[in-house]
Amino acid sequence: MMRTYEIMFILKPDFPEEEADRFVSSMEALVTSTGGTVSKVEKMGRRRLGYSIRRCWEGQYVLFVLDCAVATVQEFERRLKVADPVIKFLTVRTDEEIKGAEKIRKMRAKHAARRKAAPSAEAAAS
Structure with missing residues (x-):
């Protein structure tokens, strides 16, 4: 199953x-x-x-946004762990956040449509 992930890692400054x-x-x-x-x-x-990470006060930041299977992310993380220049990394699954944002967007559109319909219904009743 393909999911969306953001992986950020920091490389040594040198x-x-x-x-x-x-x-x-x-x-x-x-x-x-x-x-x-x-x-x-x-x-x-x-x-x-x-703060200092492995005696480094600076780092080169890299961000990946990818759609892949869980096994691919596990291999990606394994390679980051064993790579000498990588001083820190973070993986975040973002597909749930995207779904949540879409749901909120739909609800807001629905409420906006209700607000537009409500004044016209009140005007017709008067």
């Missing part, structure tokens, strides 16, 4: 840009080879961390 590009493309290849799709890859650049 990790060379060319090697970071190769690492990101290898992770993209992992997802596509297992039948998933990469919706978005955003290299957010070098940023200051809120």
Whole structure:
């Protein structure tokens, strides 16, 4: 079953840009080879961390948005755990959030339609 995930990871600040590009493309290849799709890859650049992680105060942030199976995410996370340049990562399943947002949007549209219909019904009654 395909689900939508956001995976953000932080690379060491001294990790060379060319090697970071190769690492990101290898992770993209992992997802596509297992039948998933990469919706978005955003290299957010070098940023200051809120606290020291592995004696680093800065890191290179990378965000992946992908649609894939659970097994693919597990393999993705396994590779992030064993990769030396990765100092931190976080995986979030976002398909439930998208469904919730759509449900709220539909309810708001329904309430807006009721509000539009209510004044005209009151005017007709007068």
